[in-house]
Amino acid sequence: MVMRSKLNIRFAFHPFSRKQLQVLFWWQVPEYQDKFAIICDGSVRAGKTVVMSLSYVRWAMMQFNGRNFGMAGKTIGSLRRNVIRDLKRILISEHYHVKDNQSENMLTVSKNGHTNYFFLFGGTNEASQDLVQGITLAGFFFDEVALMPESFVAQATSRLSVEGSKAWFNCNPDSPYHWFKLQWIDELTKKKAIRIHFLMKDNPSLSKETLERYDSMYSGVFYRRYILGEWAMADGLVYDNFDREKMVVDIPKDTVWEKHWISIDYGTQNATVFKLWSLFKGTWYNNAEYYYSGREAGRQKTDEQYIDDLEDFFFDNRLERRDVQLIVDPSAASFKKALRNRGFAVVNANNNVLDGVRFMMTQMNQGKMKWTEASQHTIKEFGSYMWDKKAADRGEDAVVKEHDHCMDADRYFAMKVLYTKKRKNIKLRKEGI
Known part of the structure; x- marks a missing residue:
C-alpha cells in the first residue's frame, strides 16, 4: 500500500x-x-x-x-x-x-x-x-x-x-x-x-529481529500481558526475572569507572538506603550499598546523622561531590533541603512504581543493570518483594510496601538515568500501522 x-x-x-x-x-x-x-x-x-x-x-x-x-x-x-x-x-x-x-x-x-x-x-x-x-x-x-x-x-x-x-x-x-x-x-x-x-x-x-528484541524486553506478568497478550494477574515475586548467577557479578578487573550516581530511599522508622551505581562499558554496577533501619536498630537517626554517614560513604568509595548527583524521592523534602545545605547535588526521583518496575525489569533482562556481593540487602529484597494479592483481586496492580527500600532506590536510578522517552519519528513507522 x-x-x-x-x-x-x-x-x-x-x-x-x-x-x-x-x-x-x-x-x-x-x-x-x-x-x-x-x-x-x-x-x-x-x-x-x-x-x-x-x-x-x-x-x-x-x-x-x-x-x-x-x-x-x-x-x-x-x-x-x-x-x-x-x-x-x-x-x-x-x-x-x-x-x-x-x-x-x-x-x-x-x-x-x-x-x-x-x-x-x-x-x-x-x-x-x-x-x-x-x-x-x-x-x-x-x-x-x-x-x-x-x-x-x-x-x-x-x-x-x-x-x-x-x-x-x-x-x-x-x-x-x-x-x-x-x-x-x-x-x-x-x-x-x-x-x-x-x-x-x-x-x-515486524522483522524476526524486532520480534526477538521485544520478546527479551519483558518478564513475568508484563511478558504475559505485553508479549503473550494475556489478561494476567500480578502475583508472586515482583522481580521474578532476577537471576543471581547472571545478575550478581564480580567487579571487572582494572575497572576505570566512567560515571557515578547515587540513588537514595529515605525513611524515618523505615530503612534509609544509599546505592552507588557506577558505569563501565555500557553496564551500570551497584558496587556499594548503605542500609540503616531505625526500627531494626531501635534508634532513629536525624537527617544530619544520615548526611554524616553519606559523607563517609563518599570517602569510602573515593567519590567527589562535584562528580556525583543524588537521586532522592521527591517526597523527602526536609532531607533534600539538608543535603543541599551540605553542598550535595540533588535531583528528584521518578516515583511511578509500575512504570519503574516494568522498565527496570527490561534493563535487567538486557544486562544494563548488575549487582555485586556488596548489594547484600538488595539481594535479600529481590527474594521477598511481592505483588499485593488483595489489590490483584480488586483488578489493581500494586506492590506490598515491605522489603522494598533497596528496590525503590534501584527503581529511582533506572528511571532517572536509563529511562529516556523515545521520540516518535514524524514519518509513519514501518513497524506497524
Whole structure:
C-alpha cells in the first residue's frame, strides 16, 4: 500500500494482515451491522492502534455529516503522540482535508462533501468524566482504554445518542479482574461488541529481529500481558526475572569507572538506603550499598546523622561531590533541603512504581543493570518483594510496601538515568500501522 501526502512524501506499507483488514472494514460486514462496539486488545506492537483510528475516521466520514465525535487517550498529549500525529498524515495522504484546532483540541475533517468534528479528550482520572458531559456524539474512540477510569468511559459512552453511533476500544491487557475486562470483554454479547485479539505475529511488518528484541524486553506478568497478550494477574515475586548467577557479578578487573550516581530511599522508622551505581562499558554496577533501619536498630537517626554517614560513604568509595548527583524521592523534602545545605547535588526521583518496575525489569533482562556481593540487602529484597494479592483481586496492580527500600532506590536510578522517552519519528513507522 502506497500513500502520498500533499508534501509529496511517499509512504510504503506492508500489506495489511487479516486481523488489520477485519478492523478496517468490520462495520461494513453484514453480520456486524447491529454491533455497537469493537474491542482490539493484545500484545504490544501488534499493529492495532493506527489502523483502528483510520477505520474509525473512515466509518465516521462515510456514515455521517456534520456530527461530533470523540477520541480519548490517557492524556491529550499521549493521544496526540500515539494516534493523532500519524492519523493526520494518513488522512491527508488519502485526500481528506484536516484542520487541527489545537487550542480547542478539535479536528475538523472533510471529504466528498462531508465534514465532521473530532474532539480530543484525556481520560486521566475520575474528574475527567466532567469533560464529556453535555455533548452529543456519534462515535467515540478510546486509545489504551485500560488506563482510563471506569467513570470516564461510562460517561463518554452515554453521550453516544445519535442513531447508528458506535464505540471503539483498544488496549494492552491488564489484570483479569480489571473493570474493562469484566464489563466489556467478558460481556461481548450483552454489550453488542466484537473483539479482535492481536498478537505481534499479526503485524506482518515486524522483522524476526524486532520480534526477538521485544520478546527479551519483558518478564513475568508484563511478558504475559505485553508479549503473550494475556489478561494476567500480578502475583508472586515482583522481580521474578532476577537471576543471581547472571545478575550478581564480580567487579571487572582494572575497572576505570566512567560515571557515578547515587540513588537514595529515605525513611524515618523505615530503612534509609544509599546505592552507588557506577558505569563501565555500557553496564551500570551497584558496587556499594548503605542500609540503616531505625526500627531494626531501635534508634532513629536525624537527617544530619544520615548526611554524616553519606559523607563517609563518599570517602569510602573515593567519590567527589562535584562528580556525583543524588537521586532522592521527591517526597523527602526536609532531607533534600539538608543535603543541599551540605553542598550535595540533588535531583528528584521518578516515583511511578509500575512504570519503574516494568522498565527496570527490561534493563535487567538486557544486562544494563548488575549487582555485586556488596548489594547484600538488595539481594535479600529481590527474594521477598511481592505483588499485593488483595489489590490483584480488586483488578489493581500494586506492590506490598515491605522489603522494598533497596528496590525503590534501584527503581529511582533506572528511571532517572536509563529511562529516556523515545521520540516518535514524524514519518509513519514501518513497524506497524
